[in-house]
Amino acid sequence: MKGQTYFQTKQQLIDLLCELVSVPSITGSSAEGEMAKFIHRKFLQLPYFRKHPSYAQLHDTEDGRFIVTAFVKGQKTNKTVILVNHHDVVGVEGYGIWKDAAFNPIELTKRFYGQRELVPFEVRQDLDRGEWLFGRGIMDMKSGMVTQMSLIERASNGEFEGNLLFLSVPDEEVSSIGMRSAVPVLLDLAKQHSFQYSLVLNGEPMFSRYPGDTRDYLYVGSIGKVLPGFFCYGKESHVGEPFAGLNANLLVSELTRALELNTDYCEVIEGEVSPPPTILSQGDLKKEYSTQTPNRALSLYNFLVMKKPMDKFVSSLLESAQQAAREVEKHYNNRAFHYGMMQSSTPRSVNVHVFTYEKLYKYGVDTYGKEHVDSLIKKVQHETSSLDHREQTTAILNELALLCKELSPMIILFFAPPYYPAVCTDDHPLVKKLVQILTKTGVEKYGIVFHKQLYFGGISDLSYVGLDHALETFLPLVHNMPLWKKGYDIPFSDLEQFKVPVFNLGPRGRDAHQWTERLDVNYSFGPLMDLLQMTIKECFK
Template sequence: MGEKIKRLSLELTRIASVVGTRGEIKAVEYIYNYLKKVDYFIQNSRNLQLKDLKNDSLNRKYVMAFLEGKKASVNTVLLLGHIDTVGTDDYGDLKEYATEPEILKQMLSKKSFDEEITNDLKSDNWIFGRGIFDMKTGVASQMVMIEEFSEQLEKLQGNLVFIGVPDEEGNSAGMLSAVQDLAELSKEKGWEFIAAIDTDYMTGQYTGDENKYVYIGTVGKLLPCFYVYGKETHVGEAFSGLDANLLASELMKEVDLNYDLCDVAGGEATLPPISLHQRDLKTEYSVQTVNAVNLYFNFATHISQPDEVLEKLKQKAIMAFENTIRMLNENYRKYCELSGTPYKRLPWRTRVFSFEELYKNVKDEIGKEIDNKLETLTDELLKMGADDREFSLRIVQEVHKHYSDKNPVIIIYFAPPFYPHIFVEGANQREAKLLNAVEQAVKEVREKYEYKIIVKKFYPYISDLSYCSISKNEESIRKLVNNMPAWPKKYSLPVEAIQQISMPVLNIGPYGKDAHKLTERISQSYSLDAMPMILQKTIERLLS
């Protein structure tokens, strides 16, 4: 089995399938044509399909294949993987060899790297190449599972579905299309998805970490944004205004890498929020101070829903505003003492709104006029092809522009993308069955191999797994939608379809190093022996 996975991994890697290119279609077609030769699909051709992505400008496709076990059951396991990769510009003068593993390793050996990479280049254990680790070895292992189980249908009490999708490294267009088709499939067949298994990459969590990890559940992600509106002034009258840069900097201090905002569940914590963007919105040089700044953060979740994250960040924004006002008054008082100027407390007061609150205030003032203006702006931005983040900011600015209150304020909103977290607690029969299946599979593999395999709660990297489940709490979804200006004209999720197929998730990935780097590589040990065995045994137990 390991040698077959290796061969398929190398063949898939040789197909350059950078996200957003025609190569994604070639990779999907390769998988389709491979499975088309499997006896089961020769006899059951309707169970192997090339599916179009919905509303995709590149006309991309994904592949779906499903096995129906001899022992009839509604229980269905989903195998999912992505066939796209990030770009290859990081390879520099070796770019043409990025997807040629054998040649690439020889060429990299002529370069200078640190001791660890140099030793791996000398070792026969490591295979280098763009996508070999993230995640073509994982996809190859799923293809082999489909082929293997197609010859052992008597072992399956239920059904096994495989999807190979594009665009995971982009906007998950492949998975979001597949989710809708999976919902239709489950309705048509009367199936119930009991678990989703991804085989995305797995690596050490710290320097020198030799542990191998299996993850039950996955991290989520929000992109909370802040529109900070101050009060402009001439630099010669600095204390007459409120510098938006100063307020934004205080907000950055309150949020960026603040451990208070780690999301803790099941004894595991997310990384704290980290800034992805901070920019003042002044477009020219002048001696007028900055009156508007935009910030946004990567906010990882394990258990907090969008409404809870919004409230946490609102409190941080209030604190930042209060700290700024206090600091300004202290500095102004000291300045007045130095300059012999009478001191009078500055007029600023703390004001923090969500986008939903801002919109309501403006709607109360001018009624449907704001909706007409937003519709016009939306059409312009869509024609321009504005980025999701820029689109969101422009909508916020437009709403604020028509607000009669021009005092300093912080507006909190969400921008795309949104990845729901999935916490598998064992709270229901499906979750308990998945936890037990993994525990038994890992136990069996530990008895055969000496790897130290650790089962953890949350896959720590953003992936398509997130779209296998979403909260059914209406208030949480409402808060997300009402505070995401890009929804639904620029961005949306098939919420009902995701809720329909909602299932616990698992990642059993190959082991390697340096995903998204020119030294991306896979370890043949573990990836081609223990990992496939854990995958196979888990599937068997879920469908037994």
């Protein structure tokens, strides 16, 4: 490149990365909004954007955070590659005594190299080979952002024939309000500037698939994430009369026993296996100590999905819940029988009902009236507006279940935000071509063996690019999510229009979200930059 450059040399890239990491853009913090403004200002330093300032914009997500877009127009085609990244990071509590340096890569890296006896063996091995930088967000994913900013500068100097559009979003680490809000923005930009989207190229880092995995990956999709839960309503009693009631903790515990690490829910696609479900939270809803047994409890589970459609997924969850209900009944009735034998009394039996939030809501409407039920939910929303989506969901379920308590004991299946649809474009001709070229070039030019992975396992914003299933298949999710269109939604109709192939080619790093998070500088700001340019040029052919 001729003339002055800002984001091109290895040292310039390192300096930019350290600047970006120094902004502590933890999800939900004020710095997350400042991060977007910082990125925007950086682009306005480039001559191209000084000449075309409207091509670099901040888009308000209406909660104090911003999406950043910056595009450069090519001269020979309307084909457009979208470079997507996120600018939020997770917290730094895990850094312990080094927390003060978590956002200072130079200082933190000095500590790792200077106090090797304090760091894990695997980290010491990396320190002995190559050049590494440490810091929160340095791998996930501000290094990917740096590579994309560098590509935009190259585009502004006439490097590429087509259009290059940079997109940086907030909230990827929690609920992805950034990417969910970005899809309509991208559709509008396409209309305004006649963009023909050829590829959405993500810059997420390569994630290890198992402990000790050091292989390099090309991703042609992103795994889906679903957050189902079960609201359990038993029957309260005095602890001196436990068989007069049914402890909700027994219900929720049996559900967790049935679902935790249940490999029946794993999918196997071309040798790739989705991780089994695991519980994210569980507990009863008693707010104070008393000798009354808990009658309400709730659990939330993380499921990672690939091809399984939502209607079949819901059917499987209801089947598991029915089995758990029968196990609870068997356990309870057996214990009640033996207790009755001990004191010559007639035992009670229990019958646990299982149904969805949709059916609970319908029962409430049919029994108490739609106006009453909707007014109750609206009141709960107002009172819990400062809480997160999971807590708001719990509050709505609690009030509705209390209203319909005559149905207890019951287990209610529901969904809480966020939801990430699975996406995979392995069969797209351009994606196939990119995999072939990058695999060949990686070996021949750099001695790097790339492995194709159908689904990026770290969960990413690529989930909101297109839909792998028909729109109506998502109805079981929508109808059973208490917060749907009440503070959380996904622009499914826009996603249906935004059907673009996806690809992820990102930096090499280790230990995302851990205190040992680190970046392989030599690869990320060396071969990767060449491979990214090759990828983009291929898209414009």
